[in-house]
Amino acid sequence: MNTKNQYLKFLFSVVRRVYINLSKLFSRKYQKLNRNRFIKALFFATLLLCLSFGQVVSAQTPNATSLVKRGVEDYNAGKYRSAVKYWQSAIKEYKKNPSATAVVNENLGRAYQKLGEDKAAIESLSAAIRDYGAAKDIKQVGRMRTELAQVYSNLGQPRKAIALICGKIASQGVDSIECQQESAKQIATQYNDESGKVAALGVLGDAYRLIGNYDRAIKYLNEAKKAAPENYLVLNSLGNAYRNRAQLMDLQANSARQIRLSKKEKELNQKSEKDYNQARTYFQESIKFARQQKEDLAQMRGLLNLIQLASQTNKRKVVDDATFNNTLADALKQNKNLPDSATKVYGAIDLAYLQRNSQGSSPFIGCPNQLALPENQSLSLLQQSVLTSNNLQDNRLQSYANGALGHFWECRQDNQKALTYTQNAIVAADSNLSAKDSLYLWEWQAGRILDKQNKNKEAIESYQRAYETLEDIRQDILTAKRDVQFDFRDVVKPLYRTLAQSRLELLQTGATNNKERLNQLSKVVETIDSLKLAELQNYFGNDCILSALNPKQVDELLEDKENSAAFENTAFLSSIILDGKTGILLQSANQETKFKWIEDPNQEGTDKIVSTEKLEKKIAKFRRGLVRGREQLIYDTTTASELYDWIIRPFIKDGDISPETFKTLVFLQDGFLRSVPMAALYDRQQEKYLVETYAIATTPSLRITTPKSSRSKQKALILGLTKAATIDGKNFKELFAVDREVRAVKKQFPNYTDLIDDNFIPENFRQKLQKTTYPVVHIASHAQFGVIPEDTFIVTGNNKKITISELENSLQNLNSPSDSVELLALTACQTAVGDDRSTLGLAGVALQVGVKSAIASLWSVRDASTSKLVEEFYQNYGKEGMSIAQALQQAQIKMINAKKLPESEDMNIDYDNPVYWAPMIVIGNWL
Structure with a gap:
């Protein structure tokens, strides 16, 4: 794992010299601090500076002075718990002197971090901020805010870190943002505290890196570099930021490849190559300056980062083999000579699990196949890391060291040794919750080992x-x-x-x-x-998707009397794809939960269970048959019938979902099952599609679905695109049937506002929503749902697009929660091929933007059939007592019966083919 940088080490050079001199008075040499935090190098600087100027020491507090001194001595000796006790007693002596308590609290915070007691560290640093404020030492208040921000960042809470340093969080990008008055960065600027400003910029940049805003991270880190061009800490963090941005662009390039944007893919690959090279340069410069300044810990971190960069980019050869080998040799030598420290422990673990060609995944999940070092050398490093962590008495370090060694023995199938070290890791991680971010790893590891036993x-x-x-x-x-x-x-x-x-x-x-x-x-x-x-x-x-998360579990929701009307006559089928097989959970408010593995009724014994691979192939064949359905005069229901027999018939056979009891089926799908419409499953015995018996809907989770029947037909915002468009180099064809579809929607909503073609642009869409409440928003345009959210968008006029983030912002910036959109309709959609994550965009778009219900198309049908289906749906939508799922069901049934309808219905007889009606689904609230 990457160890943390230490920005504040260079901050107070004068203070540091005072510290070195005063240390001699305590008969101890100055020791480099070794916790992997930004702040630890100035550990006692402020404390001893205050002592030297008489802020703490006075004739009235000789006992307190002694307590502080003994605490310093114990801390330098690695006796952190004892140091804490002395300083806690000193605070009681200094209780009426905020200048003194501020300094002691500041250093207490650092001691608690050494002990892995982050909550206590936060409390002490917060107290230091309060005390420095009372003492009117505003400059030090700013520095303490930076230090506290680093603690939060280390704990995986970078947003809190950003709030402390700047006061507010910027969106993606590099547009300037003015920090608030009492933030750490503004205090440093106001008091001309250049070192404090650089430290704040460093922590701020790294916090933005941790939330994925790499452009802004690089902006702040470059500001810090400008002020301190030879600072190895800033250079190291710049290397990390460029590496992370390159990895993000690799992910985007992969997404572009899957949706066939070859030009965009090439551009992204070129940009990532440039960023990887820049990262290599910064890591090398960081190592050089750390070596010149004889900063062994920082040099080690730079070496590790360069090695990991080489491992992750082996195929690109960003770092050539000779440099990799030399750097590895330097790191092994450097780690051996380091004093006991967090960097030494984490460095040993990183080196032990180093692979020449890393896939970037955690080494503790699976067993690495090709370690860079011989097995005995890796074992020796891991054993040494355990000894070092025990010497330091740091629970977090003991957790990772024991867990890593336990995993080594797990991979060698020595279950007893593996379990012993893993249990040691659990005990250390669970001690005062000192390593909660690793506790789940070791509990999971213990579970795997116990399974083998x-x-x-x-x-x-x-x-x-x-x-x-x-x-x-x-x-x-x-x-x-x-x-x-x-x-x-x-x-x-x-x-x-x-x-x-x-x-x-x-x-x-x-x-x-x-x-x-x-x-x-x-x-x-x-x-x-x-x-x-x-x-x-x-x-x-982000966590917007969970902003309205119901705290009750699914079982509790189904039993809740408040929801009885919503769940009446409704059954919920949750699929779960597991290792080698797939199961279906059936729940309802009227009966006990049932579970069945998906089985092939034509097979016997162990062959009866349908393998995951076989099911995925069958689902893919089913979808291909539906999409290509218009090429066939008569749709072949064979595959649809087989899937019905596998998924639905067992519950029908046992009377679990009889049509007399249930009118609606809500599917909560997993993985590849999300990309197909269950409505088109075919019952060969009854010669009916599933939708002819049940209304069908889908939702990712009942806990983020609000099943309420609230319907308003007053106003509709209708958006449509008929023209061809080009987005990111990809061409989208004309949609000839959109005109008819728009007319059909207008007919149902006389009080409408429309934006068509050139008028349908993001700015106009945003303005309309800000001025007026529209219960219904209907969008007839291409919509792409990509592997990543950045490739998920709606095509608008003038070759523009509305991204998922822009759509979210537009709909969430309404005047009040009561203004939320009741129904969002997306037709003529397209999904990416080959990644079931892309369908999360389709399932999640409505929930992400706070829409209660959505209807959307699983694939594009450029035909008048869409407008006919939409027209029939909205006619039913306006009927009293008809749910949204039933409104769509009735529209689909009418199309299924196309050949039986009189000519006056104006229904093309080919529309009975499921290619025309099956792709439209209901998402979210089905009532």
């Missing part, structure tokens, strides 16, 4: 603890670092799926009673629901 129940308990810990910290790690440093698919998805699968497989043994079975199923539902919420949160990179 056939201790299934104990394994599930470990997985459950890992899940609960990850749930607590998920928001920070999914919304920060989502692009590069934290891979959702590496950690959250496999952990949640493993926990769910373990519970389900335990149920298969038949060793549980009915009550326990229902309890286990409830926990499975909770786990899978959390997974789907996490996917949305990770995809969009």
Whole structure:
């Protein structure tokens, strides 16, 4: 893992000289501080400076002076707990002297960080800010805000760090932003504190890097570099920022490739190459200046960053093999000679798990195949890291060191050794919650080891603890670092799926009673629901999607009497794709939760379970058949029938979803199942499509869906594009049927406002929403849902686009919550091919912007059929007592019966083919 930089080390050179001189009075040499934080190099500087000027020492407080001195001595000896006790006693002596308590609190905060007690550190640094304010030492208030900001940033809360340093957070980009008056950066500027300003810029830049705003991070770090051009800390962080931006552009290039934007892909690859090279240069400069200034810890961090850059870009050869080998040799030598420190521990772990060709994933999830070092050398490094962490008595370090060594033995299948070290890691991480961000890793690791020992129940308990810990910290790690440093698919998805699968497989043994079975199923539902919420949160990179999250779990919602009307006659089918097989959970307010694996009724024994691979191929074939349906005079229902028999018929057969009881089915789909419309599944026995029996809707989670029947038809905002357009080098064809579709919508909403073609541009759309409330917003245009949100947009006039972020901002900036859009309709959509994450854009767009319900198309149908379906839907939408799902159902049934309708209905007889009616789905509130 990358260790943290230490910006404040260079801040107060005069203070540091005072510290060195005064240290001799205490008969101790000045020791370099080794915690991986920005702030630790000035550890006692302010304290001893105050002593030298008499701010703390006075004739009236000789005992306090002694307490401070003994605390300094113990801290230098690594006895942090003892130092804390002395300084806590000193504060009591100085309680009427804010100048003194400020300095002691400041250094208490640093000691607590050494002990891994971050909450206490935050309290002490906050107290220091308060005391410095009371003493009118505003310059020091600014410095303490920077120091506190660094603590929050280290804890994975960079937004709090930004608030302390600047007062407000800027959106993506590099537009200037003025920091607020009492922020750390403004205080440093106001008091001409050049060193404090550089420190604030450094912490601010790194915090923006952690939230993924790399452009702004680079802007602030370049400001710091301008003031301190040879500062190795700034250079090191600039290297990290450029590397992260390059990795983001790699992700964007991959997205561009999947949606066939070859020109954009080439441009992004060229930009990422340039940024990688810039990162290499900054790391090399950081190493050079750290070496010149004999800063061994900083030199080690630079070496590690350069090695990791080489590993991550091996195919590009950003760092040639000779440089890689030389740098690795330097790092091994440097790490061996370092004093005991956090950098030494993390450096040993990084080197032990180093791969020449890294995929950027966590080394603790799977077993690395090609370590750069011989196995015995890696083992020696990991063993040394455990000894060093024990010497330092730092819980966080002990957690990572023991966990890393436990993983080494896990990969060598020595389960007993693996479990011993992993349990040590758990104990250390759980001590005062000193390493909660690693606790889930070691609990998960323990679960895997216990699984191998056939201790299934104990394994599930470990997985459950890992899940609960990850749930607590998920928001920070999914919304920060989502692009590069934290891979959702590496950690959250496999952990949640493993926990769910373990519970389900335990149920298969038949060793549980009915009550326990229902309890286990409830926990499975909770786990899978959390997974789907996490996917949305990770995809969009913020927590807006969860702003209206219901605190109740799904089971509680179904039992809640307030929701009885909403859930009446409605069944919920949640799919869950696991290792090798897929299951369906059935829930309703009227009966117990049921679970079934997807099986092939034509097979026997172990072959009966449909493998994940087989199901995915069948689903892909089903979708291809639907999309190409218009090429066939008669639609072939074979695949649709097979999927119906696999997914729906088992519940019909057992009477779980009889049409007499349930009128609506709401699907909560997983992975590749999101990209197909369940409405088109075919019951060959009844010779009916599923939608002919049930109204169909979909939602990512019931906890972010508001099932309420509130309908208003007063006003509609109608937006349409008929012309061809080019966005990011991709051509979008004319939509000839949009004129007819727009006319059909206008007919249903006489009180409308329309923006068509050149009038349909982002500025006009934004202005209309700001001036008037529109319960219905209908958009008839191309919409692309990409692998990443940046490639998710609606095509507008003049070759412009409305991105998902712009759409969100426009709809969320309405005058009041009551002005929220009831229904958002998106027709003529297109989705990216080959990545089920792209369909998160489709499922999440309505929820992301606060819309209650949405209807959208899973693929583009450039035909008059769309306008006919839309017209029929809105006619039904306005009928008393008809739900949104039923309104769409009736429109689809009418098209299915196209050949049976009289000519007066003006229905093309070909519209019975599901290619014309199946792609339209209801998302969110189905009532």
